[in-house]
Amino acid sequence: MARIKFIGILKDKASILKATLCINGRVSVHLAVLRATTHDPSRPPSETRIASVLALGLSSRLTACACIEALMDRLHVTRSAFVALKCLLTIHNIISRGSFILKDQLAYYPCFGGYNFLNLSMFCDNSDLCMLEYSSWVRWYAGVIEQNLMVSRAIGYYLNSTKTDGNKRDKEEKALALLDSDLAMEIEVLVEFVVRICDAPDSLELQKNNLVYEVVRAAGEDYRSIQREIVVRVKEVGDRIDSVEGLSSDELTRLIDALERLESCKGKLMLLFVNRKRNDGLWELVKETKARLVEMQEKREEKRVVVFMCRNESAESTQCRNPFLEPGQLLLLPSGGAWVGLGPTPIAV
Numbered sequence: 001m002a003r004i005k006f007i008g009i010l011k012d013k014a015s016i017l018k019a020t021l022c023i024n025g026r027v028s029v030h031l032a033v034l035r036a037t038t039h040d041p042s043r044p045p046s047e048t049r050i051a052s053v054l055a056l057g058l059s060s061r062l063t064a065c066a067c068i069e070a071l072m073d074r075l076h077v078t079r080s081a082f083v084a085l086k087c088l089l090t091i092h093n094i095i096s097r098g099s100f101i102l103k104d105q106l107a108y109y110p111c112f113g114g115y116n117f118l119n120l121s122m123f124c125d126n127s128d129l130c131m132l133e134y135s136s137w138v139r140w141y142a143g144v145i146e147q148n149l150m151v152s153r154a155i156g157y158y159l160n161s162t163k164t165d166g167n168k169r170d171k172e173e174k175a176l177a178l179l180d181s182d183l184a185m186e187i188e189v190l191v192e193f194v195v196r197i198c199d200a201p202d203s204l205e206l207q208k209n210n211l212v213y214e215v216v217r218a219a220g221e222d223y224r225s226i227q228r229e230i231v232v233r234v235k236e237v238g239d240r241i242d243s244v245e246g247l248s249s250d251e252l253t254r255l256i257d258a259l260e261r262l263e264s265c266k267g268k269l270m271l272l273f274v275n276r277k278r279n280d281g282l283w284e285l286v287k288e289t290k291a292r293l294v295e296m297q298e299k300r301e302e303k304r305v306v307v308f309m310c311r312n313e314s315a316e317s318t319q320c321r322n323p324f325l326e327p328g329q330l331l332l333l334p335s336g337g338a339w340v341g342l343g344p345t346p347i348a349v
Contacts, residue, residue: 026066026070028056029056029063029066029067029070030070032049032052032053032055032056032067033053033067033070033071033074033090034074035049035052036049036050036052036053036086036090037071037074037078037083037086037087037090038083038086039080039082039083040082041082041209041211042209042210042211043210043211044085044086044089044210044211044214044215045086045089045090050089050090050093053067053071053090053093053094054093054094054097054098054099054102056102057094057098057099057100057101057102058099061101061105064099064101064102064104064105065105067102067105068094068102068105068106071087071090071091074087075087075088075091075118075120076119079125079127080125080127081123081125081131081134081135081137081138082134082211084120084123084125084138084142085134085137085138085141085211085212085215086211088118088138088141088142088145088215089211089214089215089218091106091118091145092145092148092218093218094106095145095148095149095152095158095159095160096158096159096160096221103158106149107149107152107153118142118145118146119142120138120139120142121139121142121143123135123138123139123142125138133201133203133206134206134209134212136201136203137200137201137203137206137212137215140199140200140201141215141219143196143199144193144196144197144219144222147192147193147196147197148193148222150189150193151189151190151192151193151226154185154186154189155186155189155190155229156174159222159225159226159229160221160222160225168228168232171228171229171232172232172236175232175233175236176236178236180240180247180251181247181248181251183233183236183237183240184237184247184251184252184254184255184258186229186233187230187233187234187237187255187258187259188254188255188258190226190229190230190233191230191258191259191261191262193222193226194223194226194230194262194265194269195261195262195265197219197222197223197226197265197269197272198265198268198269198272200216200219200268200272204271204272216272216273220273223269223273227279227282230262230282230286231281231282231285234259234285234286234289235285237255237289237293238285238288238289238292241289241292241293241296249297249300252293252296252297252300253297255293256290256293256294256297259286259289259290259293260290262286263283263286263287263290266283
């Protein structure tokens with residue numbers, strides 16, 4: 001580790017020197033990004049370094065674009081797990097605290113033709129065995145941030161944003177206005193985020209490292225926001241259960257499945273966050289609402305079976321036996337201009 005740290009210091013100095021000698025007018029942008037994403041394994045980017053990057057979004061759109069471009073280049077080129085984690089932490093801070101211009105540049109996602117795809121599912125720092133463990137945290141954290149952006153796109157605002165965080169009444173009114181199917185869809189997306197967070201590496205002991213600890217803390221803030229979003233929507237589902245008709249059977253099944261998946265995450269979440277984000281009220285609400293949805297699903301199934309049986313009985317009642325027919329033949333009676341019933345030799349009367 002000492003050797004890796006020494007090599008990292010040399011690389012940082014070389015990168016800063018190269019950026020200083022740059023003549024394309026973006027020196028301040030590159031220096032801010034480099035200083036926030038050093039190879040130092042012992043600590044996360046300082047608040048001052050993060051603030052310097054965020055400040056780049058307070059000027060022109062061109063500067064904001066250059067900032068995101070430099071940050072994504074740094075993330076995609078590096079093979080150091082520590083640099084990658086710091087890049088991701090900086091991106092996470094842009095999502096939660098950055099200006100609209102920075103977020104707008106960051107949200108230019110590849111699935112819509114954008115450049116800024118994190119795409120770190122294959123990231124691997126194989127400099128030694130320890131770094132392989134840290135690489136798993138890079139892959140996990142990148143997935144968490146990607147899911148954050150997907151959720152924000154689905155619900156219409158950024159999680160943890162200082163402008164939206166805490167506006168409980170506005171969120172409740174938004175949930176109230178949603179169609180049943182849209183409400184179920186948003187719950188599914190939010191639960192997917194929880195499942196992604198729950199998929200953290202098993203090497204939880206690496207949280208002793210200050211950088212990994214800060215990564216988990218940042219993910220914990222996302223989880224806290226997700227809890228609030230889920231509570232608002234699950235409460236709304238509970239209020240609608242007696243009158244909900246907009247959900248198809250398939251949507252109802254998927255909603256129940258989503259709540260079951262959420263419940264299955266409880267143990268891992270408590271282990272990951274050491275009960276810091278426990279929120280027993282959420283789990284009670286999910287358990288109660290899921291039970292009511294299951295009951296509604298069973299009632300629908302019972303009605304479907306009754307209707308099916310009634311239709312069969314109705315079909316059988318249109319069949320009339322004729323003593324002059326051979327065994328197995330049926331006399332068919334007209335119904336609405338069409339012959340109803342089945343038989344080898346239909347006879348019109």
